[in-house]
Amino acid sequence: MPLTPDYAAIFKQRTDDRAAGKVTADPTANCLPGGMPHMMTNSPFPMEIMMNERQVNLFREYQEQTRRIFTDGRKLNPDGDLTYNGASVGHWEGNVLMVTTIGLRGDTNLDAAATPHSDKLIVYERFWLSDDNTLNDELTLVDPKALLKPVIESRSWVRGKPGLSILPYMCTENNRNPIGANGQTSLILK
DSSP states (O other), X not given: OOBOHHHHHHHHHHHHHHHTTOOOSOGGGGTOOOOTTHHHHSOOSXXXXXXXXXXXXXXXXXXXXXXXXXXXXXXXOTTSOOBSSOEEEEEEETTEEEEEEEOXXXXXXXSTTOOBOOTTOEEEEEEEEEETTEEEEEEEEXXXXXXXXXXXXXXXXXXXXXXXXXXXXXXXXXXXXXXOTTSOBOOOOO
């Protein structure tokens, strides 16, 4: 990623920590949501899409994340609360759903490599079907504080077999992070 010097230093520290066996700043290690755009680019778990004329709802099995893309003409509020998945609005240009997302927390990562971003990140997306069974998502990441230039990521989704359903996801039942959020080793007492 073309990171600014400050964010490149953060990424280097995380990489060095990982190489030394230390826990990196990955919120998913502590069962917190990965947030956007991580939820759209870094998980093999299924996603269910439900939509009507006012919104598109994305339900991810991984961490049971929900994302709403409003298509009812509303405007984004630049002063809104920062959340894991931000605030998304979209509109249709033919068969392509154009989406803008803002209001993302700055303490999540762009990807599974723990690449940092700021709370100024804007994600522009284009969703389209390339055939009856393939949904494409092209994301353009713009972050004036963390990125030297926009970054484009792509992901394709293949329609699941009939009967496939989203299952409950319980991170707390299999949390493998041996070091807690405060940096201390967790103890299991029996």
